[in-house]
Amino acid sequence: MSLVATRPPPATAETHTSEPGPGSGTRAWWAWAAGLYALYALFSLAQHHRLGTTGYDLGIFTQAVRGYAHFGAPIADLKGWGYNLYGDHFHPILILLVPLYWIWPNAQALLVAQAALIAVATVPLARLAASRGGRAAGHATAAAYGLSFGVQGAVSFDFHEVAFAAPLLAFSLAALSERRMKAAAAWALPLLLVKEELALMVAVIGAIMIWRGARRLGLALTGISVIVFTLVVGVLIPAFNPQHVYPYMNSAATGGSLSSSRSIFSRLTDAPEMMFSPSQKIITLLLLGALTCFLALRSPLIAIALPNIAVRFLSDSPAYWGTGLQYNLPLMPVLIAAAWDAQPAWTRSRVPLARTLAHRAGAALLCAAAPLAPAQPLQDFLLHPVRSFSTDAHAKAAYALMRQIPDGAAVEATNHLSPHLAERTRVFTWPLVQHTADWVILDVNEYWPTSFEQNQAHLTDLLHHGYRQIDAQDGIFLLHRE
Incomplete structure (x- = not known):
C-alpha cells in the first residue's frame, strides 16, 4: 500500500478533475x-x-x-x-x-x-x-x-x-x-x-x-x-x-x-x-x-x-x-x-x-x-445546556465587585476577571509590580500566573503602598488608591 502521491498530469490554473456530486451545491x-x-x-x-x-x-x-x-x-x-x-x-x-x-x-x-x-x-x-x-x-x-x-x-x-x-x-x-x-x-x-x-x-x-x-x-x-x-x-x-x-x-x-x-x-x-x-x-x-x-x-x-x-x-x-x-x-x-x-x-x-x-x-x-x-x-x-449558563456564588461575587469599578479606570486584575473589564477599562495583568493602577481586583484563588501564596504576598504589598480595601467577597478583593 503506497503512501506516496504520484505526480498528476499538468494542469492549467482552472483545470477541474471532479464533477460536483449529489448535494454538493445545496443549502x-x-x-x-x-x-x-x-x-x-x-x-x-x-x-x-x-x-x-x-x-x-x-x-x-x-x-x-x-x-x-x-x-x-x-x-x-x-x-x-x-x-x-x-x-x-x-x-x-x-x-x-x-x-x-x-x-x-x-x-x-x-x-x-x-x-x-x-x-x-x-x-x-x-x-x-x-x-x-x-x-x-x-x-x-x-x-x-x-x-x-x-x-x-x-x-x-x-x-x-x-x-x-x-x-x-x-x-x-x-x-x-x-x-x-x-x-x-x-x-x-x-x-x-x-x-x-x-x-x-x-x-x-x-x-x-x-x-x-x-x-x-x-x-x-x-x-x-x-x-x-x-x-x-x-x-x-x-x-x-x-x-x-x-x-x-x-x-x-x-x-x-x-x-x-x-x-x-x-x-x-x-x-x-x-x-x-x-x-x-x-x-x-x-x-x-x-x-x-x-x-x-x-x-x-x-x-x-x-x-x-x-x-x-x-x-x-x-x-x-x-x-x-x-x-x-x-x-x-x-x-x-x-x-x-x-x-x-x-x-x-x-x-x-x-x-x-x-x-x-x-x-x-x-x-x-x-x-x-x-x-x-x-x-x-x-x-446540561441550562446548567452551563448558571453562575455560582463565586461568580456572582466577582460581578458585584467589578460593577463598582468605574468606566475608564486603570485596573489591575487577575486572569479570569480581566476579560470582563477589557472593553470598558484600561486593565493590566496581575501582578503589576509598578503599583500604577487606580483599582485592583483579585481572586486570591487564581492559580496563574501566581500561586495562592504569591497572591497573598502581593495583596499585602499593595496594602502597604497606599491601597485600601473597598470590599471583599468569597476570596475576591477590591482595592482602590486615590
Missing part, C-alpha cells in the same frame, strides 16, 4: 454551519458567563480590537503597559472585527465571531465530500469536522486570530483539490494577514500548485509567502517589540533563545529527535492521523500541515505539543480536505481494505472523530 452544508455556529457561540458565551475565559487571551484580543475600533493601534496593556500587539504576532485581519465591535463593544463579540468563522469552514469541506462520496458523506464530514478535537479545543479556549484560518484554509484546499487554482490562491492569500507562521502553510500551498501544473501561479504564491514571512519576522515584529526581537525565537516560553547562529544550528541538528520526543508528540501525531483513518497521508495536501507541526514540536513548551487549546485548529481543514483529495486514489488501491475504507470515507471520518468527542469540552454543555 444543507450552510444549515450544518448554522447549527454548529449556534452550538459554538452558546458554549463560548456560557463559559464566559461562568468566568471561564481569561485575560490571556480573550482580554488581550479584546484590547487590540478596541484599539482598532477607536482608530488607534492594537494596544494590549495585559501584555505590558502600552504593548503594541504587532510586537508579538502579525494579525492585521483583526481589523475586520471592528464593525461588529462598534455594534457590540464587548469581549463576547469576539467569541461569537470566532464561532461563526470556525463553523463556516464546514461548508467547503462538506461540499467537497459530497462531490466525491455523495450527500451522506457530506453530512458525515460536517459532523466529523464540527466535533473534531482541534475545533473543540479552539472553541473552548477564549478567542484567537487563527479562527480566521479555518474557513480560509477550508475554501482554499477544497478548491485546490478540485484543481480550481485561481480560487485556491485567492482564498490562501488572506492567510498572510492572519498570523505570520501561516505564511509557511501558504508557501506549501503554492508548491502543491506547482506540482499540479499551475507553475506561474504557484511560484507567485510561494514567492509572496516567503517574502512576507521574512519581512514580518525579520523586520516588522522586531520593530514593534520592546526588545526589538521576534519573541518566538528569543523566548523560553516558545522554545528558548534562537538568537545566535550556534543555537539555531543546534536546534536544527536536534530537530529529528525533538519532533518525536517526548512521547506526547507521537500521541498527537497518531491522533491527527487517526482523525481521517490515515486516508489523508496519500494526498500531497498533507504537506500543508507540516509547518504547523514543526513550529510547535521544535518548541520547548509542552503547551504546543498536545491536542488541546487552539493550536490544532488549522490542521482540521487540512486533514479533512487531504483525506477527500486522496479518496479517488484510495478507491483504486490494490488492498481490498483500503478500497472499502475509501468507498466509505465519510463514515470512516465520522467514526474516527466520534470516540474522541466525548472527552472534549462540548460534552457537558450538550448534556
